[in-house]
Amino acid sequence: MSVGEVAERVGISQATASQQLTLLRRGGVVTSRRDGKTVFYRADRDGALAALSDLQSYLATCC
Structure with missing residues (x-):
């Protein structure tokens, strides 16, 4: 999806969506x-799974 499409779906400004997507x-x-001038974003399944695994490991040791 483009930044504009993401912003519209979640009800935030394009600038905010762009900042969050960059992170x-x-x-x-x-x-x-x-x-061209449009940036399109797509979920990265492996990256998301790795981030969730890291979070799960952290929560298992911190709390």
């Missing part, structure tokens, strides 16, 4: 590709 991309949870 998710840096964390490996989503991937992006550019087509």
Whole structure:
């Protein structure tokens, strides 16, 4: 989805969606590709699973 599509679906501004998607991309949870001026994002299954595994491990030791 494009940044605009994500923003519309979740009810936030495009600027906020772009900032959040950038963080998710840096964390490996989503991937992006550019087509002209539009950036499209897609969930990265392996990255999301790794992030969830890391969170689960952290919660098992911290709490």
